[in-house]
Amino acid sequence: MSNSLQINTMSSPSISQVINVKLTQENYLLWSAQILPYLRSQGLVGFVDGSMPPPNQTITVESIWYPQDQLVLSLINSSVTEEVLSTVVGITTAREAWDMLERQFASTSRARAMQNHMELSTIQKKDMTIADYFRKVKRLGDTLAAIGKRVEDEELIAYMLQGLGLDYDPLVTSITTRTDVYTVSDVYAHMLSYEMRHLRNGTLEQFPFANNVNSMSNRGGTNGRRGGRGRQSNGGRGQTWHTRNNSGRQPSKAQSNSDKVCQICGKPNHDALQCWHRFDQAY
Incomplete structure (x- = not known):
């Protein structure tokens, strides 16, 4: 020996x-x-x-x-x-x-290690790009795996989706309601494609501008859907999904249907909430 x-x-x-x-x-x-x-x-x-x-x-x-x-x-x-x-x-x-x-x-x-796990379970995308957000999530998961505390892919995906902003709700709904088994790489590809498509169509604001809107609107929170009345249409994390105010009333005449352009299909006279393709994954 x-x-x-x-x-x-x-x-x-x-x-x-x-x-x-x-x-x-x-x-x-x-x-x-x-x-x-x-x-x-x-x-x-x-x-x-x-x-x-x-x-x-x-x-x-x-x-x-x-x-x-x-x-x-x-x-x-x-x-x-x-x-x-x-x-x-x-x-x-x-x-x-x-x-x-x-x-x-x-x-x-x-x-x-416990702190890393807690950080992973409470992570938020906020004003990060999808690429930066994914790298941060992956780095925390890899660190835990290296010390023998591996997080399973399904759990890591759940953490990753949980930290997305409200403007990603259609994507999160689509992924979580599918019966297919997604890998971490699959989910990253979907998030990246979603971000690129909506930035190109103008339905997701560029992040620095969105932060300025948040600070100026003084809504007292970061949740764009729960903002106060009279909020900007691009409030929250750069989202433009909703055109109704908190009371549920229709927009004023200045915001008539003829001025709307759908964020999903790009056609006029309706918004994303009224679009036929809202939950159409194939589309």
């Missing part, structure tokens, strides 16, 4: 080629998720999990165990930041260094 260990470690790639994220005070779970598979692949994980203890109570430089243990200790030390390295200064074995880092940072990293 000792000979095979020496051969593996001599032919193994540098730790810097395998571990891309160095240990900080906040990413212990992510760091350990990288370094443990590397140690297993080299037959060295026993030096940190206690399954390969020293042959006796006295560790000597001449023993076969000692150079292997020092190699693992060196790998650990080279994969942490300078700030963290001060935590293990003076420690002489890989197992002692590993235990020290675990006691120091594991609980903090678990709290960070």
Whole structure:
């Protein structure tokens, strides 16, 4: 066993080629998720999990165990930041260094993982583009997966749809009422296509302008459908879906049907709420 260990470690790639994220005070779970598979692949994980203890109570430089243990200790030390390295200064074995880092940072990293999950469950698109919004959702999901807290695709899609603005309600309804099984990539493609189509047709405002409208309208909230009376037609998150006010009365004569252009089909004399194609997924 000792000979095979020496051969593996001599032919193994540098730790810097395998571990891309160095240990900080906040990413212990992510760091350990990288370094443990590397140690297993080299037959060295026993030096940190206690399954390969020293042959006796006295560790000597001449023993076969000692150079292997020092190699693992060196790998650990080279994969942490300078700030963290001060935590293990003076420690002489890989197992002692590993235990020290675990006691120091594991609980903090678990709290960070919980925070990531909470952020994912409450994420909102707001004024982000669909591409930026998707990247943020995906990054949170990937971080949780890397530390062994993987979020299933169906749950990730639910979080992603939940955070969309009200102007995406027709798309959300279409996706959630279909019997087909969507992947995360499928949903992203639908959201991106929806955004491009409606920005092109002028039914979704450009985001910086929409923010200015929100701040000027002084409605006391970000929900465009629940805005006060007399609101702009492009209130909320840049949406132009509704032409009625909160009381449910028809618009004034200045906003007659002849002035309307449907946001879905592009034809005049009606709006999206009255369009025949409102829920027509094929259209």
